[in-house]
Amino acid sequence: MSHGDRSTRAMHQALPPALREAVDDFAEHLSRVRNRSTHTVRAYVTDLVSLFDHAVRMGCVDLAELDLSVLRSWLARQRTTGAARTSLARRAASARAFSAWAHRAGLLSADVGAALASPRAHRELPSVLRADQAAALVDGPTRRITPTDPPPTDLPDTHGAPTNPARTGPAGEAAVPLRDRVLLELLYATGVRVSEACGLDVGDVDHGRRVIRVFGKGGRERSVPYGVPAQRALDDWLRQGRPAMVGAHSGDALLLGARGGRLNPTTARQIVGAYAEAAGLPRTSPHGLRHSAATHLLEGGADLRAVQELLGHSSLASTQIYTHVSVERLRAAYRQAHPRA
CATH class of the missing domain: 1.10.443.10 (Intergrase catalytic core)
Structure with missing residues (x-):
């Protein structure tokens, strides 16, 4: 996997093989099927690796064990470590996108991320020149x-x-x-x-x-x-x-x-x-x-x-x-x- 920074790549390599393969397949889907930019794929992968790293720490070592409680726990941990509302909203969107894809691909028995709520991102008015x-x-x-x-x-x-x-x-x-x-x-x-x-x-x-x-x-x-x-x-x-x-x-x-x-x-x-x-x-x-x-x-x-x-x-x-x-x-x-x- 060439996406993400050094710490993300290190966490990716430390994941169980099944989770690591799921990350790579999802990145391939985003790039080749959805035609997403390299920057967008990198952001999705970074979020997904963070989610799986948290899931493994909770004892979830197989993709089939991923459920809504794991997703909510991951977002809660992000919030306690100071993540901004915009970051939380983006990470929740990444989790939902992966869950929907994994369900369609037969990797998850249900779309566990469909019910995942996220804080509404506060949209600041952009600064403009006269x-x-x-x-x-x-x-x-x-x-x-x-x-x-x-x-x-x-x-x-x-x-x-x-x-x-x-x-x-x-x-x-x-x-x-x-x-x-x-x-x-x-x-x-x-x-x-x-x-x-x-x-x-x-x-x-x-x-x-x-x-x-x-x-x-x-x-x-x-x-x-x-x-x-x-x-x-x-x-x-x-x-x-x-x-x-x-x-x-x-x-x-x-x-x-x-x-x-x-x-x-x-x-x-x-x-x-x-x-x-x-x-x-x-x-x-x-x-x-x-x-x-x-x-x-x-x-x-x-x-x-x-x-x-x-x-x-x-x-x-x-x-x-x-x-x-x-x-x-x-x-x-x-x-x-x-x-x-």
Whole structure:
């Protein structure tokens, strides 16, 4: 098993063979059948290994012995050790997903997790930038706002390619602001996730219709429009920037890292954070730009269903949180401005 950190792998190896095999089969199901991302599979496996480790400590060494009391005891132990409500809700969901799969696969005689309750996760309102703040961030590379501490350029790209010699020359150095600009423009213009932006290929951009083809969670494909500023950034990057950074390991990747491979999401997060700090803005991440894009769309009159489609949310409930953000901003403005507030 290659999922999880070192402690999870150690606990996995210490499990009885039947439980260890169940973890591996479930991970295979999530990856190959459900088409879940590596990050999602890792999270499920980490939770499941923790559950089985607790079950073994309770004397449950066979999968058939797993019952609701074991699941509840596991969650109770997590709560006493300080797990947050969001973590408890996620772990309960992992247990229910495994139980349902194991029952369908004939490994459990009943879906013991179906009755497992979990605390409702407290959903905090996402922090968003004002429209002028978002504009200042996105325009940072154009206005030569250079981060005081530039993002590190020695992080491995997705393919771990060796350093691209062209990157060290004047043309390569001039290409970096163009890359940063198109990254920021796309994140704010489309509201895509950072993993989706880094996963874009050159062929995913439809310049004529000004839309990008995005593969989101679960491999779901959607088309997302972008505006004229993002088109200009794309044109400059593809004409002047990308050719200077392209290397043997670039493939069809739209956004490239310092080594010539596909831009790493971790580096993309550092780029956004560095430009936000350089512009004197609140601490910002790519997900913060996603929140901002959704909020600004709704405040501008966009339909909630349209925003759901743009963001790639499978449930409208995930999109509705942005209506609460807009209401809170309206209340704040009212309290500040109305004489009888």
